[in-house]
Structure formats: C-alpha cells, structure tokens
Amino acid sequence: MKKSMFARLGVLFLSVVLLAAFGTVAAAKDIRVGGIMDTTGATSDVGKDYAIGMADAFKYINSQGGVNGKKIKYTWFDYGYRIPEAITKYKMLKRIGAVAIMGWGTGDTEALSPTVNKDKIPYVSASYSAHLTNPAKTPYNLFFSSDYSTNARCCLTAWFDKKWPNHPDFGKRKPRMACCYQFSSPYCSAPINAIKNQAKLLGFEIGPDQDVNLMALDTKSQIMALKAFKPDVVWHGNTVMSVAATIRDAYALGLGAAWIIDNWGFDENLPRLAGEAAEGAMGATPCAFFGQNVKNMDLVVTSAEKYSPGVPLGKRTIHTVQAWGDALVLWEALKRADAAGVDITKKGSGPAIMKKGFETMRNFDIGLGAAPISYTATDHRPATGCRVQEWKGGKFEVVEDVNLKKRWPDLWEKSEKEGGFFGY
Amino acid sequence: MKKSLILLIALLFGFGLVFSSCVTTDTPVKPNNSNFVAPKIELAGFEVPQYDGYWYIAKTVKPTKGEAGDRGAFLPMTFTFKITNPNVYPINLEEIKYSVVFDKSFMVMTTSDQMSNWIPAGMADEVKVTTLVTVRSALACLLVPGSVEMKKRGWENWSTLEKWWKGIPEGTVPVTLAECGFTFTAGDVTMVYPYRVDVQ
Structure with a gap:
C-alpha cells in the first residue's frame, strides 16, 4: 500500500517535471516567417521603406497577440536585388523553418517560383507580376495588390476615359501611346504585353519602346527618340528615381506627353525629385499614400513612430503601406488556418495555410485604401481593378477607380492565349 | 517507516524545486510601459575587422x-555598443536596426540584427554587430538613392568609392550610424528607442 502510494507520487512528480519541460518548449514555439528585401540594390529607392514597413507590421501583429496567441518570429535579409543572393537567402530561410516568406522583386520571385512550388512555402511578394497569379503555374505565390498588368491596363483606361476626351485632337485621330522601361528587368517588362493589348482594345496607336535603365540619370536620347512619334501618353514601368529622371528630361525637352506610371514609380518622392515636371503625372495606387485618411492607416502611422522611431515620418511613403498590405493578408491567412486546426508553426504547413487560409478569402477588407481581396484555388489575382491617382496642385487626387472585371467580364476570365486578361 | 519518511521528504523537496524554479523566473517588479526606463546606448567601438583594399x-x-x-572589395564594419539597463528588472535586447551613412549624406546600407541578449537589472553589457558593404553595393547606392546628392556635390562615382575604401579604415571619412532602432523587451513590454551617432 505504502509502496503503491510512493510509486504514484513518483509518477506524479515525473509527470510534473515532464509537463514543465515540454510545456516550456510548446510555449516558446514561434511562427517563423522570412523576409528577402532590397535595401541596397537597384530598387532600394523604394525597397528600403518597404523593408522597414514590413518589420513594423510584424511588430504590431505580435503586439496584438500574434496569430491567435502565437508570436511571429520575422527574420529578414537584404539581398541587394541580386537574384543569386535571393536564392541563397531563400534556402537559409527554408532551413530555419520559415512557414511563409515575404519576398521582393519580380526577377527573384519568378526565379524562385519553381522552388517555392516544390517546397510548398507560401511566398508573399512585393512583385505584383501577373505571371504569379495563376495557381495552375504558381500555386504558392501571392500578393495583396492589383497585379502590374491590371495596373497598366487601369492607368491607360483612366487616361483614355478622363484625359483623352479633353485633348484637342480627340475624335480626329487615334491616341498615341509609348512605353519607357528597362527591357532587361523582369519587373519592368512584366506588364508590357498587357498594356499594349489594352491599347489595341481601346484603339491606340503604339509607338516604339524606350529602354530606360533603373539607374538612369540622363534619358535625353530616349526622349528625343519619342519626340518623333509624338506620344500623347507614355507608360513608365521603372521605380521612382529613373521615372523622375525621365519626367524631368521630357519636361525640359518639351515632349508634351502625359505620364502614366506603375506603382513602384509613383510615390511621395516623385514630386520631390521631379518638381514641377511631375504635375499631372498619373499612377497606379494599389493602396493609399502614407498617412492618408483611410481605415487602418492609424495603425501604420503609429507603428512607424513606435517601432522605427529613428526614421522620420516625413520620409515614410506608400511603400510602407504596401508592406502592411502584404503582412495583413498573411496575418489573416495564418489566423484562418490556425483556427481551422492547422499547426502553422510546423515546417511543411504551406499547403494547409494556402487551402485553409489564403484561399478562403473572399472580398476580405484590409483597409489601407486597398481593394477587397479574394484568392481562390484557381485564381490568385487579389483585385479586379485599381485606383488611379494624379499629382495635381501639390497633392494626390483620385482620377478613376477602374474595375476591369466589371467593364470587360468576358476578357477578365480568359487567359492571355485566349486574348484575355488572366495570367499575364 | 524511516525509509518512507526520507522518500516522502525527497519527493516534497523535488516538487519544491520544480515549483520554486517557476516562481523565481518572475521578477519582483512587473515590467510595464510606465515603469520601463530607457536603456543607455553608447557606441563603444568601431573597427574594420578585415581589410581587403580597394578593387572592382x-x-x-x-x-x-x-x-x-561585377564584383568589388568587401568593407566589413563592426560596431560595439555598450547598453546599460537602468531598470530594476532584466531586459532583453532583441533587435538592432540601423543604417550606415558615409560622408554625412550617403546611406549605403540598412539592415537589422536579431538577437536575444539579456541584460540584468542595473547592469551594462557590450554587444557587437558586424555588417558589410561592397564596392558593387555602394555603387548601386550612389546610382539610385544617392544620385541626386552626387550630382549636387559634383562628385564622380569611382573616385568617391576609392576615397571611401581607403579613408574609412584610416578614419578619415565620416561614418554615421543613422535611423537606428534598438528593440528591448521585458515581460509583455516592447520598447524601441532611436539612436544616431557619428562613428568617426
């Protein structure tokens, strides 16, 4: 009897010890999320703010209890916009057990896509290339924003709707459109087919493309080449530094064309860098500018102050907001997957995070002035259109909210091969 | 009976140890936003731990x-910080986010070092972080975010890079740590403090 009592006490003691030990391990288990950012490379003019914004967002998420009580351990690296380095960093993040990765550029995201598919790790990128939106080809690639092709189509459509009717030649001839971008950059070239097809759809005459390097400071030769074509509107697909240089040169040389710009070239720094040449420039804005009065912007601004106090608020841009957009969709996906019983701390939980998390979102509202977000198992285009804004009189103004799906429902569903909008 | 008593005492002692370890992890004063005092951050040292000359x-x-x-010489840089914890409870230095600026205006890199570095109450600790830039990465900075400033100063990229690679190890080119954020945690409290210092 006594022996039995001591044996029971012994078992109880051992159980307490084991529970204490493993309980500590369980409580300490974080959700590993990786980040591959550009803070020193060719797109660091916009990448640094995005990287800082992303780190702010994860600190905020953890301050709110993380994912249903589980903290996110976010580890990020600068890869300097070099694809080999992005691949190395990706492998490292995979080794440390990242269940999702926040990526950056189109070149590296597209290069990593086959590996990501094989590893089944959700990869939320700052590349909004439409090539990444077809789950039949890239089932683990995601982003919160309208894709570059949609942005380009929307910008051209907004200019056609709102500006072309005021042109003296309206009704007399076709409008003329040309493109400036770095030919060799996957990011810059991603939406070029789309905008040209949109131009054909709307009845534009298309001029010769101009190769403008992402690091260009002098673009006079390209502007002189454009002068012969006399474009009414020029699409610019680079980031803000080279966009500003091109706009300045075009202004100085009297090109006289309007500018429509992809989102990474259209930010708060554009008017600072291009001065009065930026007046009237229009661009794709997948979310609000930093500090604009929209839902959840207060979280972005207060977190910027709290978590990056060394960076002046005046230097923060829309790219911080974009980072939050991607962080918030991941947060929501993880919350949904966790609530559905998925062990989101476990390596290899990617397929379940996709199925029970991301792909359950239907018109999910993240605020931030972004369009409602949907992902399905067959379509990762998060939004069906884009807000187009214009720099006018010292502030950004909405030109038009273009919804491609509503306006061209048949084309929205069709693939590129079928002459539609899907997948490029 | 005697043996049983000894066994019982041993078991109770064991329980006591397990539970006391849980109890002693709590600090007498619970950290909160209002009692958290900003740690003192000082730059205690800067060195170029390995020098490989200037080349591209x-x-x-x-x-x-x-x-x-397209490859260029590495320029590694090690910064040593002395962190003093004035709080009555230990604090954990979790992250140092920082940018390195050359010649007062050219931000050549931004990075973040994550760590778990506990500093006992009332004590100081030294923390080293090492980073690097290459001639190639610094060139990209001059060509993109630094291009406007370069134009304003009338400087040329390659001569600027050479001046930096030769002058920084010798202490003749200004180096600044800017836009720093030191993240500390204690209990459920997370505090981030800004920091900026002219290194040389």
Missing part, C-alpha cells in the same frame, strides 16, 4: 577561378 572587377573580365561578375 567588371563582369567582362575573366577571373582566374570561378565565374565572372
């Missing part, structure tokens, strides 16, 4: 071994 090899040049590419 364009991708058009075939290397003796390996693949060609």
Whole structure:
C-alpha cells in the first residue's frame, strides 16, 4: 500500500517535471516567417521603406497577440536585388523553418517560383507580376495588390476615359501611346504585353519602346527618340528615381506627353525629385499614400513612430503601406488556418495555410485604401481593378477607380492565349 | 517507516524545486510601459575587422577561378555598443536596426540584427554587430538613392568609392550610424528607442 502510494507520487512528480519541460518548449514555439528585401540594390529607392514597413507590421501583429496567441518570429535579409543572393537567402530561410516568406522583386520571385512550388512555402511578394497569379503555374505565390498588368491596363483606361476626351485632337485621330522601361528587368517588362493589348482594345496607336535603365540619370536620347512619334501618353514601368529622371528630361525637352506610371514609380518622392515636371503625372495606387485618411492607416502611422522611431515620418511613403498590405493578408491567412486546426508553426504547413487560409478569402477588407481581396484555388489575382491617382496642385487626387472585371467580364476570365486578361 | 519518511521528504523537496524554479523566473517588479526606463546606448567601438583594399572587377573580365561578375572589395564594419539597463528588472535586447551613412549624406546600407541578449537589472553589457558593404553595393547606392546628392556635390562615382575604401579604415571619412532602432523587451513590454551617432 505504502509502496503503491510512493510509486504514484513518483509518477506524479515525473509527470510534473515532464509537463514543465515540454510545456516550456510548446510555449516558446514561434511562427517563423522570412523576409528577402532590397535595401541596397537597384530598387532600394523604394525597397528600403518597404523593408522597414514590413518589420513594423510584424511588430504590431505580435503586439496584438500574434496569430491567435502565437508570436511571429520575422527574420529578414537584404539581398541587394541580386537574384543569386535571393536564392541563397531563400534556402537559409527554408532551413530555419520559415512557414511563409515575404519576398521582393519580380526577377527573384519568378526565379524562385519553381522552388517555392516544390517546397510548398507560401511566398508573399512585393512583385505584383501577373505571371504569379495563376495557381495552375504558381500555386504558392501571392500578393495583396492589383497585379502590374491590371495596373497598366487601369492607368491607360483612366487616361483614355478622363484625359483623352479633353485633348484637342480627340475624335480626329487615334491616341498615341509609348512605353519607357528597362527591357532587361523582369519587373519592368512584366506588364508590357498587357498594356499594349489594352491599347489595341481601346484603339491606340503604339509607338516604339524606350529602354530606360533603373539607374538612369540622363534619358535625353530616349526622349528625343519619342519626340518623333509624338506620344500623347507614355507608360513608365521603372521605380521612382529613373521615372523622375525621365519626367524631368521630357519636361525640359518639351515632349508634351502625359505620364502614366506603375506603382513602384509613383510615390511621395516623385514630386520631390521631379518638381514641377511631375504635375499631372498619373499612377497606379494599389493602396493609399502614407498617412492618408483611410481605415487602418492609424495603425501604420503609429507603428512607424513606435517601432522605427529613428526614421522620420516625413520620409515614410506608400511603400510602407504596401508592406502592411502584404503582412495583413498573411496575418489573416495564418489566423484562418490556425483556427481551422492547422499547426502553422510546423515546417511543411504551406499547403494547409494556402487551402485553409489564403484561399478562403473572399472580398476580405484590409483597409489601407486597398481593394477587397479574394484568392481562390484557381485564381490568385487579389483585385479586379485599381485606383488611379494624379499629382495635381501639390497633392494626390483620385482620377478613376477602374474595375476591369466589371467593364470587360468576358476578357477578365480568359487567359492571355485566349486574348484575355488572366495570367499575364 | 524511516525509509518512507526520507522518500516522502525527497519527493516534497523535488516538487519544491520544480515549483520554486517557476516562481523565481518572475521578477519582483512587473515590467510595464510606465515603469520601463530607457536603456543607455553608447557606441563603444568601431573597427574594420578585415581589410581587403580597394578593387572592382567588371563582369567582362575573366577571373582566374570561378565565374565572372561585377564584383568589388568587401568593407566589413563592426560596431560595439555598450547598453546599460537602468531598470530594476532584466531586459532583453532583441533587435538592432540601423543604417550606415558615409560622408554625412550617403546611406549605403540598412539592415537589422536579431538577437536575444539579456541584460540584468542595473547592469551594462557590450554587444557587437558586424555588417558589410561592397564596392558593387555602394555603387548601386550612389546610382539610385544617392544620385541626386552626387550630382549636387559634383562628385564622380569611382573616385568617391576609392576615397571611401581607403579613408574609412584610416578614419578619415565620416561614418554615421543613422535611423537606428534598438528593440528591448521585458515581460509583455516592447520598447524601441532611436539612436544616431557619428562613428568617426
């Protein structure tokens, strides 16, 4: 009897010890999320703010209890916009057990896509290339924003709707459109087919493309080449530094064309860098500018102050907001997957995070002035259109909210091969 | 009976140990936002831990071994910080986010070092972080975010890079740590403090 009592006490003691030990391990288990950012490379003019914004967002998420009580351990690296380095960093993040990765550029995201598919790790990128939106080809690639092709189509459509009717030649001839971008950059070239097809759809005459390097400071030769074509509107697909240089040169040389710009070239720094040449420039804005009065912007601004106090608020841009957009969709996906019983701390939980998390979102509202977000198992285009804004009189103004799906429902569903909008 | 008593005492002692370890992890004063005092952050040292000179090899040049590419000399930099914790409870230094600025205006890199570095109450600790830039990465900075300032100063990229690579190890080029954020945690409290210092 006594022996039995001591044996029971012994078992109880051992159980307490084991529970204490493993309980500590369980409580300490974080959700590993990786980040591959550009803070020193060719797109660091916009990448640094995005990287800082992303780190702010994860600190905020953890301050709110993380994912249903589980903290996110976010580890990020600068890869300097070099694809080999992005691949190395990706492998490292995979080794440390990242269940999702926040990526950056189109070149590296597209290069990593086959590996990501094989590893089944959700990869939320700052590349909004439409090539990444077809789950039949890239089932683990995601982003919160309208894709570059949609942005380009929307910008051209907004200019056609709102500006072309005021042109003296309206009704007399076709409008003329040309493109400036770095030919060799996957990011810059991603939406070029789309905008040209949109131009054909709307009845534009298309001029010769101009190769403008992402690091260009002098673009006079390209502007002189454009002068012969006399474009009414020029699409610019680079980031803000080279966009500003091109706009300045075009202004100085009297090109006289309007500018429509992809989102990474259209930010708060554009008017600072291009001065009065930026007046009237229009661009794709997948979310609000930093500090604009929209839902959840207060979280972005207060977190910027709290978590990056060394960076002046005046230097923060829309790219911080974009980072939050991607962080918030991941947060929501993880919350949904966790609530559905998925062990989101476990390596290899990617397929379940996709199925029970991301792909359950239907018109999910993240605020931030972004369009409602949907992902399905067959379509990762998060939004069906884009807000187009214009720099006018010292502030950004909405030109038009273009919804491609509503306006061209048949084309929205069709693939590129079928002459539609899907997948490029 | 005597043996049983000894066993019982041993078991109770064991329970006591387990539970006391849980109890003693709590600090007498619970950290909160209002009692958290800003730690003192000082730069205690700066060094270039390994110097490889100034060089750049364009991708058009075939290397003796390996693949060609646009590559330049590394410039590693180690910063040592002395952190003093004035709080009555231990604090954990979790992250140092910082940017390195050359010549007062050119932000050549931004990075973040994550760690778990507990500093006992009322004590100081030294923390080292090492980072690096290459001639190639610094060139990209001059060409993109630094291009406007370069134009304003009328400086040329390659001579600027050479001046930096030769002058920084010798202490003749200004180096600044800017836009720093030191993240500390204690209990459920997370505090981030800004920091900026002219290193040389």
